[in-house]
Amino acid sequence: MVISICVGTTCHLLGSSSLVEAINELPEKYLNNVSIKYSTCFDVCHGQMKPPIAKIDDKLYDDLSPDKIKKIIIAMVGDN
Amino acid sequence: MISAVIYKKNLNKFGEEVCGDNFQLGKTEDSKIAVMSDGLGSGIKASILSILTTEIISTMFKKGVDVEEVVHTIANTLPVCKVRGIAYSTFTIVQIFRNGMVKLVNYDNPKPIILKKGQLYWPTYQEKIINDKKIKISTFTLDPEDFIFVMSDGVVHAGLGNLMDFGWGIENIAGYLKRMYRRTRDIKYMVDNLIAVTESYYGFEAGDDATLVGLKITEKPRAIIFTGPPLDPKKDSYYVEKFTKFDGKKIISGGTTSNIVSRITGNEMEIDLTSTSSKELPPYGHMENVDLVTEGVLTLKALNKLLSECKNNMYEIDFDKKNINAADNMFLILRDCDEIKIMVGRKVNAFYHNPALPFDMSIRSNLVRDIVKNLQRVGKDVEIEYC
Numbered sequence A: 001m002v003i004s005i006c007v008g009t010t011c012h013l014l015g016s017s018s019l020v021e022a023i024n025e026l027p028e029k030y031l032n033n034v035s036i037k038y039s040t041c042f043d044v045c046h047g048q049m050k051p052p053i054a055k056i057d058d059k060l061y062d063d064l065s066p067d068k069i070k071k072i073i074i075a076m077v078g079d080n
Numbered sequence B: 001m002i003s004a005v006i007y008k009k010n011l012n013k014f015g016e017e018v019c020g021d022n023f024q025l026g027k028t029e030d031s032k033i034a035v036m037s038d039g040l041g042s043g044i045k046a047s048i049l050s051i052l053t054t055e056i057i058s059t060m061f062k063k064g065v066d067v068e069e070v071v072h073t074i075a076n077t078l079p080v081c082k083v084r085g086i087a088y089s090t091f092t093i094v095q096i097f098r099n100g101m102v103k104l105v106n107y108d109n110p111k112p113i114i115l116k117k118g119q120l121y122w123p124t125y126q127e128k129i130i131n132d133k134k135i136k137i138s139t140f141t142l143d144p145e146d147f148i149f150v151m152s153d154g155v156v157h158a159g160l161g162n163l164m165d166f167g168w169g170i171e172n173i174a175g176y177l178k179r180m181y182r183r184t185r186d187i188k189y190m191v192d193n194l195i196a197v198t199e200s201y202y203g204f205e206a207g208d209d210a211t212l213v214g215l216k217i218t219e220k221p222r223a224i225i226f227t228g229p230p231l232d233p234k235k236d237s238y239y240v241e242k243f244t245k246f247d248g249k250k251i252i253s254g255g256t257t258s259n260i261v262s263r264i265t266g267n268e269m270e271i272d273l274t275s276t277s278s279k280e281l282p283p284y285g286h287m288e289n290v291d292l293v294t295e296g297v298l299t300l301k302a303l304n305k306l307l308s309e310c311k312n313n314m315y316e317i318d319f320d321k322k323n324i325n326a327a328d329n330m331f332l333i334l335r336d337c338d339e340i341k342i343m344v345g346r347k348v349n350a351f352y353h354n355p356a357l358p359f360d361m362s363i364r365s366n367l368v369r370d371i372v373k374n375l376q377r378v379g380k381d382v383e384i385e386y387c
Helices: A009-013 A016-024 A066-079 B043-062 B067-077 B169-183 B187-201 B233-244 B255-265 B297-308 B326-335 B364-377
Strands: A002-006 A035-039 A054-056 A059-061 B002-011 B021-028 B031-039 B089-097 B101-107 B113-116 B119-121 B126-130 B133-141 B147-151 B210-219 B222-227 B249-253 B269-271 B285-287 B290-294 B339-344 B381-386
Touching (some): A009 B297, A059 A066, B002 B021, B002 B031, B002 B187, B021 B210, B067 B089, B119 B169, B147 B169, B169 B187, B187 B210, B233 B255, B249 B255, B255 B269, B255 B285, B290 B326, B297 B364
Parallel strands (some): B222 B339, B249 B290, B339 B381
Antiparallel strands (some): B031 B089, B101 B133, B113 B147, B147 B210, B269 B285
């Protein structure tokens, strides 16, 4: 699973740096399945989506919080 | 194109409020000129004498007068002390031309130390007697990563009668610098280190004003910053081409801007996961043919804060090299450049007007205007292009 976290201005201001920390707090069995990348602006935040935004395997997720992204990862890895 | 990075540090004679040595930087169309002068004695009298000398020399250069003519004027006007029979002030001029030619003029200061490809290089000097004053002139060429160190006799005499009979002397200083070259090529580190040793040889009570000016010959003294998407998207490729063809260091500041460059050049951008990111600043990255890619407004804001902390030059701030963020990185690249071009896109990011943001995002062009002002204050030539 590839997670690209946006580090553009608005995503950063609305807390994208805490997302990486949150992911790194996950137990190893989840972390082993995840590779984290930083990304520049996805250019979607002036439309319907609200920062911070991350792309997980080609799907964009918005309005993320540390808890929210942890839950998404746990749910996705759990399914596999 | 050849230029030089110049850094100076001095010690005041113990107990003196001002330094009797003075240093000035000048520019002509095709060269950079550093003038260092040592006024006779110490304190305010010496300071005025040396300021007078450097001021006359650099003003004449600015007016386009040739080195020989400048020396002639100075040699003819400098008074000689009646009691001691020596000139009221001594001077050294280093003129570095864009083609790598260096002209060195020395009047009664210690011999400048030159490191050419890591080896000591002592050029032959032509002696000219102008108004009973023996002026030494030499012309030679240097390459990037070569160094010139100009110093006042206060450095050479350190330790005199204290730790050593005759002070640590020019040969020992030269040897010390040569050994230091193997460890670092950082001009600030080299000059700071040598002055620290000088001070310790004086037992932390300098017996004379001591000044060391380090000049590091560099290539590519220009940088360009591309920030913000162009107003008209149809012109994106025009500006990207202009940016990539620029001869010098290249910096992109802005997420959307880097996406545009990446789309048009086909080079993917890599953000370094290990690069220092903090709550204040997002991480930075690289792209092929681009030296630095950062986020936009926040990083520029931090850069402007750093620049406004510098009074006269960009060496006033120290960095912990292991722990530098995007703005520090940009600052360090700009520090080595003489000419900086900024390409500012005028397209407004709609999201910046969102009330959800924690503070007011000042408009990019205002920020850039402040940065330009600050860069000019610390001696950079700045050109700005709105696109």
